Amino acid sequence: MQDNLEKPVLNTLNKEYSRERKLSFLERIYLPEVFKALWYTLKQMFSPKFTMNYPEEKWDPPSIFRGRPVLVEDNGQERCVACGLCARACPPLAISMQANEDSDDPKERYPDFFEINMLRCIYCGFCEEVCPEEAIVMSKDYDIVFESREQAIYDKERLLVPKEDLEERLEYLRNYRNNQFGQFWDFQEENNIHSVRDRDQNWESGLSLVDILEQQKKIDETKASSTWS
Ligand code: SF4
Ligand code: SF4
Structure with a gap:
């Protein structure tokens, strides 16, 4: 068979396909290939199973798995x-x-x-x-x-x-x-506490966020004055 691969024969029907390989007698009747496939199937029937009977059997993914x-x-x-x-x-x-x-x-x-x-x-x-x-x-x-x-x-x-x-x-x-940043999360x-109120209690110096927001509110409410005449 290996010889056949290396020795292309002339196709008498069409010269363009001159490199077409000539099949041997056994290849032309296909039976050896059919029996090979049947043998493979038979072997698999007795080998260990890697599939699951889903949905009766459910897969429990590892924690690295990204589901929903x-x-x-x-x-x-x-x-x-x-x-x-x-x-x-x-x-x-x-x-x-x-x-x-x-x-x-x-x-x-x-x-x-x-x-x-x-x-x-x-x-x-x-x-x-x-x-x-x-x-x-x-x-x-x-x-x-x-x-x-x-x-x-x-x-x-x-x-x-x-x-x-x-x-x-x-x-x-x-x-x-x-x-990736060299730190463990x-x-x-x-x-988880984002309360402005709670943070405000701990702040000792300067204006608290609440005071800043109050101040900002007052500034926003003040009417713009102009010295332009
Ligand atoms: S919700 Fe958006 S960001 Fe989250 S896993 Fe789906 S595609 Fe990605
Ligand atoms: S805290 Fe922010 S990032 Fe996290 S789920 Fe809520 S909106 Fe999304």
Whole structure:
């Protein structure tokens, strides 16, 4: 057979295909190849299986796996402070949100609505990387089904997952996040407090942010005067 490859023969039907290889008798009847394929199939029937009977058997991905992005629910409340960084970093513009404020809440800001369009999401994980609150993470969920475009838009209620169920991913992030900068990411829960009011209590010198904002408000309200006549 090897000889055949090296010795092209003249095709009597068409001179242009003069390099066409001449098949041997066995090659022309195909039977050896058919038996080879049957033998291969038979061997595979008795070798160990690498497939799963999905959906009865589900795969449990490792913590490095990037599945559906979800919002972290911490003590019954979202960690998200609606800063908008994830929406800004998202390459296919899949995230949209509206921030709101609640003065009784220690973190003051929260997303009024938060949506991810899963038809757009490319599972890049940029939202998770930029989030300063560890409030959005890539889950293990790969089983994503919807029957209409509307169903593909995940709202806050469908996105929220308790932090206890995301412990593996959060641990993975703690160990490996931002390694490229020579630092280990260590999320501090007290960082989640963005309250101007609380920071104001700790400030001892100069104007507090509240005073600065008050001052700015007064300046904005003052009518512009002019000495031009
Ligand atoms: S994983 Fe990527 S594409 Fe999906 S929402 Fe996050 S930033 Fe956007
Ligand atoms: S980056 Fe984090 S905190 Fe900011 S809006 Fe996105 S999920 Fe919320």
